[in-house]
Amino acid sequence: MIDPLYVVSGFGVGLLVGMTGVGGGSLMTPLLILLFGIHPATAVGTDLLFAAATKAGGSVAHGLARSIHWPAVIRLACGSIPASIVTLFVLWQLDLNGESSRSLVNLVLCFALLLTAASLIFRKAIMERYRSRMQRLDVATTARATVVVGAALGVLVSISSVGAGAVGVTALLLLYPQLPMTRIVGSDIAHAVPLTLVAGIGHWATGAIDWPLMGVLLVGSLPGILIGSYFAHRVPEAALRLVLAATLILVAGNLANRELRSSFAYIAAFAPASAR
Template sequence: MIDPIYIASGFGVGLLVGMTGVGGGSLMTPLLILLFGIHPATAVGTDLLYAAATKAGGSFVHGLARSIHWPAVIRLASGSIPASVLTLLVLWQLDLDNTTARSLVNLVLCLALLLTAGSLIFRKALLESFRSRLERLDAATIARATVLVGVALGVLVSISSVGAGAVGVTALLLLYPGLPMARIVGSDIAHAVPLTLIAGLGHWAMGTVDWHLMGVLLIGSLPGIVIGSYGATRVPEMALRLLLAATLIVVSGKLAADEWHRSSASVAALIRGAPADHQDAR
């Protein structure tokens, strides 16, 4: 059965992604966890494949427009793909159904949301502060730094599904200041496709992907992205960035508070000698 609420949620997220260019993970994953009560691991796994599907279309368009800087994409992927595989192996060993893994996903998600919000708010200040220094770096150093950025993104995205959007774009702007914004965005999207696909398949192998949910979300998000992209030029960019950053900070705080209460309940239950009552949603 197709739930119209999920379709509406997908449309809303797609609309914001089209207007801001920020990856849907920073919006969709917290929405699934907080509003719909989806288990964090399932929300992450489902969102990863959802992101791979939506970004594949964007990557195709950027490829046709020749707005992808492939050397940067290859360097990012050479760091992110191995890091993603190793991270998935660690998650598999932890067993994503247990409380420890759930706490790990929530905490990393909070960190990734704060990094995304910070990159939205302070991107201009970061570029002004560090661009002149980074412009003096030689090509080999820039290549190594890009690989390291890929490693960090691989870990963040595999655990939380967040990071490949605003954080990736900010890093590319710092490392490749000579590239036009269109090629920066195109390169970030092109890199996100294999990363989210591999991470999503890894979560699928661990049983943390809801295919029906992903399909319903796509029904709403695809037209939302088109409409949002059309309206992006009609809404002030700075206002959108600040609004989105404020939303991410609030959501991160809500996730952290929920995790704190859950952990406190576990400790209290252990002190009383009784098991904590954790009833995870699907």
């Protein structure tokens, strides 16, 4: 039986993704952890394959519209795919379903959410300050920097499923200031597909995927993305970004508070035994 709450959650996330372009991981993964109590590793793995499925359609649409800068996509992938594989191996060594993995995912997720919020709030200021400097970079330097950015995104996305949206777009805007926004967004989406697919398959190999849950989320999110895309130009972008950034900061605070409480409880439980 399909849980209506999961469908509504998927629809809400899809609606915001369609309206803002921010990666669904920034919204879906914390929602699964905080609201539904799903283990962080399972939430991340499920969301990664969920993102690969939803962004594949967007990538095809951008490809047909010729709004993808493939050199940037290839450079990002050259850094992100190897970094993702290495990160997944480290997570496998830690045991994805263990407490150490839970803490690592929660902490990296908090960092990724705050980074996403900062990129939403300060993107314009960052662009005004560094755009002229980045325009002076030669092609080789830009290519190397893109691979490094891809590697950073590979680590971030593989652990938290967050980073391939607002953070990736901000980085591409800095590195390729000559490209129009449509090609920046198209390139970011195209790169997110192989990255989330590889990372998702890695989580699947360790059993950290809830397939029925992913199917239910897709039922709600796909209509949400279509409707959100339709209303994207009818809602004040600046106000929407500020509200979304504030939401991400609040969610990051709740995750951090939850992790601190869990750590203190763990210490309190073992302190008497160690004292004896």
